[in-house]
Amino acid sequence: MSKVYFSTWNGELINNMGKSADEWEESAYNLPAQYDEHRESKAFIGWDGVALFSEDVDVIRLAMEYAAQYQEYSEACGRCAPGRWGGRILYDQLDKIARGAGSVSDLDHLKEIGKSMQMTSKCEIGKTVPNPILDLMTHFEDEFMTCIKEQKPSKHYHESVGYIAKITAPCTDACPAQVDIPGYIEGVRDLRFDDSLMATRQTMPLAHVCGRVCPHPCEDACRRTNLDEPIAIMALKRLGADWETDHEYDFFHPMEKKPSLGKKVAVVGAGPAGLTTAYYLAAEGVDVDVYEELPVLGGEVTVGVPEYRMPFGKYQKDIECVKDMGVNFITNHKVNADDMRRFDAEYDATMVASGTRLSKKVYCENERPEITGYWGAIDFLDRVNLYEKFGYTLTDEQKKEYAIDADYVDLTGKTVACVGGGFTSMDVVRCSIRAGAKRVIMLYRRDEKTIIRNTTYEEYHEAVEEGVEFIFHSAVAEMRDENNVLKSLLVDRFELVPDPDGGRPQLVKIEGESFELEVDYLIPAVSQSADLSHIPEEWEIEMTSWKTIKTNGKDFMTSRKGIFASGDCEYGPMTIVNAVGQAKRAASVMARYIQTGEVGLTDDEIMEDHLRKLRVYDKKEKVTGWLPGLARQQSAVLDVDIRKTNNEEVVFGFTQEQALAEADRCMRCYYIAMVQA
């Protein structure tokens, strides 16, 4: 809800002309009425309409400046005839009217050209730019006519007025890393894979990773869904990265590394957030030292995500790309509080990106870590992946702790129960299958639909195929041991009882349905928490109620100046792309902070936050101008009988033919939004 003077946003028509401000009807949308702490917005104009927050807006100039932005934003236009010339004509004609030289026929030409653009432009930007302009011409016809009749400039034509514009797209807006998705898909469609990759890398250095294991929130905001099925956005990201790798190119960086600023930053943790921070800071000319506790780089994507989902050889390319930008890595270095104090003194800023590596408990009776067979998910996956990817074998101590005879995690003949429901738990059960377990059970409190929503349909389906037993609506009530060796679990069953008052259905235990499950291992993969023992206590850094580091979620500085945090240790256990998005933003803020001491956002970043609040994707919008019924491509997967016993990549990725067909389904839903502030 925002207070507006006038709005046509998303088909609403709010017209408070002639009313006093306190009588103004509000808009139903989260329009950016307040641009930032210092500035109020006067107007907001975009693909879906226009909103005025003040009576004193020069609407003719607003329309003209919006057309000008369309000309400016080169990344999205100049690619089709109606957009290229039409956009220019829109601008020229509006400018003619605004400067007081227009004629009535110019209005007709504007309408005619606007309609042609709406009907035939290549992408949504060309199709939608005329929308708010035509709205203004309709609702403020008098102002236009006055300028034309009196041949006088529009009311603020000669004044300096601030206009701030941003290009977005529903998918980009939904991507925590703001990846230019239509851009990289266009690169695939045009067979310009280097361009595709560079479009991704502008905001996302982990193209191989996020072309494989991203939960792709973008696909939930794909406008193609309104027509048939969403584009396979994630899978198309691989093409650029694979092209670079297959042809042994040097890394295609989308920017040139700036000369050294003589400033340095310490990064704690070489996971997705740490790598991202390092990449973009190094590109800005900052000297970056990344400290990593493990002997290997990559964080949870390396030691958490299994080989069959994310081959390390590919991730290594992403890591090398970051290295190639000139980043210094220090491995086998667990940062402690003294280190942090040193960083605070010696570096210009520090990024804490240490993730969440403590497995949370399942909260059952007799849940004692010293029981053999109780094995935290993070530690379990560390052991599996360090062996499978790097050949690190178990120490004698570890073998004893896990009751394993082999040098690696060998579960032959064993029964494994995992409590979870998210990606980590899926990795645990599927790795257990590959480790030869006799029986693998996933205990999950909620139902199948929810587990699919929390992971992906493919992930769940593949796990079922591989033989994982899912027991829904279940929870562990008690661990039963003999001499501190796990023997069985007491499992409760639940049912969903609808709330008679219409609220959320409640999970209610079904009495008498509890059963005993004989297991060798219980692997809790409920969630993870952050180990923040390295943060010096005397800093009194503010924490969230979930025991993660608190920031305002915009500039990612902690309560201590110069100490930033991003990724899971800030947000709590979340996705790779979320960590990348936070770290990219934080790197941008840090680069300015270490030079100016100021902590603030760029206009582009402010607009990004406004648009995310407003939401770019509208699932109710009717899509026209595209033929519906073109099915989304499906990648072939490794046969279940082959993949169960090894770590080969399960998802093959698209064939070139599939990739090109899929890319052709993309509707290039670029939009421009602009604020007058």
Add this chain to the structure above:
Amino acid sequence: MENKISFTIDGTPVEATHGESILQVARKNGIYIPTMCYISKTTPCASCRMCVVEAEGVEGFVLSCNTPPTPGIEIRTNSQELELERTNIMKLYDVNHPLECGVCDKSGECDLQNKTLEFNIATQNFSAREQARKIEDWGLINYDPSLCIMCEKCVHVCNEVIGDDAIEVKFGGYKSTIIPKDADTLDCTFCGECIAVCPVGALVSSDFKYSANAWELSRVPATCAHCSAGCPLEYETRHTGINGEESIYRVKNDFEYTSLCGAGRFGFDFDVQAEKNEMTLQKAVNAIKHAEAIRFSSLITNEEAHILSLIKEKYGVKLFNEDARKYQAFMKAYSSVSGKLHHSATLDAVKQSDALIVVGSRVSTDNPGLRYALTSAAKHNGAKIVYAHPMEDALMQNTITQFMKYEVGTEEGVIALLAATLLKDADLSDAEKAFFDDLDFGYLDAETNIGEEELSQMMRAFKRTQKHTFVVGADILSHPKAENIAKLAAMIEKYSDFALLVVPSEVNTLGVSLLCELDEDKSDAKCVGYNADGDFIISSYIKGADLIVPALNQQEGTFVSIDNRVLPTNVALGFNGYTLNDIASSLGITKENTIEYTKELSPQAGFRAIAFDDLENFVSPMGEDVRGYLLDEVLCEADGNLDTISELPEYNGVVIYHSNPVLQFNSYTNKAKQLEKDRSLRGSAQFAAAARITDGDLIEISFGERKIQRVFSLDNALKGTVALNPTFDDTFDASRYRYEKSKIMRVVHE
């Protein structure tokens, strides 16, 4: 996956095969949808938006070029609404387009002109502010941004078909323009394909510019005379003045489906002229009568080769042509295993492949047609391409996915390793099995420098691929063990799903090898040279020839291309002197015209008895190559056995590789005024250090007894200790392996 999609266009029931767009189906069925940016051989540019159509039940317009049909959909290609919007697009295209049709090269064959007339755009109700733009001079190519309509065809072909990826769109709305990619000026192989596809006069040949109007030029369909790819082209000729001679003004191609390299496009002015002089003719006749042999090159037509065979038959002279003889020997050995005369693959098969192995060819300069086919496979099929060669080639980086670097001279070992890998599970005979069982893999790995890991990397990459082609290049043909290599290649073709392509070195090496019984060249024999060295020289290009004969753009006749296709070529420019046929007539081998021999070419080699005038010479509007005909397959006995591989040769020290720079092939390209002639020996910094020479040094290179002088130029794109020695300006001894150990001395001027 044979799933046809039935739907209707304008009420006509039509069918699409998997992957076809609505536009493609419409065109196939003769239904017209206007386009400005569509080009059949690339992915849709989708910039013009003219091809929008209506679909029943769908609001708005649907773009037909990149939308596949859905089952049962009813498409309408014409309505008032569509007409209106298409007309508006044409009006936009005309906004500020300079009215210089009077002088524009494109006038008369300009898509913008044609469509403006088609849509009857007489007036224009939109305008935009004019912008000042500079014409770019990119050497052989000029670019005028004011004329450019930003259809992006040039960018698409450069990237997807040629592989240079040398130009790109500089985005910027109305200011959008085409710029050299990552460079200040155009740095490419100058194929000129961008000129060919430009629908307007924005990209033009700087040589042709303002020299003639399109409608004044006569078109002569022909086959390119520079390499064995057999690319179709049209020589465009006109008289140079009121009393002027006919002259070739430019070369064009059917760019919708075929491509040309820069040598084909810009290297057309190699014609010669002579007058008839009975005395000279008689001298030639006498020379042949008294010669032990006729030495000739493969830059001749099949009909000329046939005439030479007839002379041999009648007068018992020997025929020397080492280039074709080597090819012949290779193919004979191949046949002894495969049981047939011709290799199975074509350039089109290469284009369709998604897994390829190329051994022993510096493809980018040996055969650009092959390079373009590989580019297309890489881009459109995501082909996995293994390129085995002793030298990296920067031009191939965006095409190949695995560079297998082997040691010079070890080709036999390389192919044996590849065969052993590809035929691991093949159903071989006991003798064949024994051959592979006896291979000393440790030795082969060590000598070739190709490790097991590289071979398994290749097999991993090929895992999900479907169409496979194995390409053997010219390096192999003159290898001392060429015959055994040919047998191994034949084994691969026979027992795996790899088709085989053997790249002939010269324009008609393949035709000559099929038509002439060739003798081993004895350099001391008394020889008549036909386009080759000899005591009496008959030639269209050798300086000081005793008798001048017409060049290949002045003759009718046929070539056999790399595809085993018999291709007709025609007379672009007249010739007043004698032809080989005239000489033959004086020798009592009489036909009025050379082309009367076309239907007499040997059926034992697969030729058909089709008269020259009955050969088609065009590519159909749907892209079907109907030029000439494909040689019939001829079966023969398969009685060949593999020889055990004993020892692989070693090439240490300074090694020269006979290999031309881009745009250069032979004496014809050497004559062409537009083509750059880099005669230097090109080598890496490592080579320079080993040979103790520096950039710009004048050097003397000795190959055995022969010595030549060249300037050395340092090429930073090269690596290793092998340098590239051009052959276009020098007679290359085709009987010798393309790599030679040599001595290099700096020439010191006193």
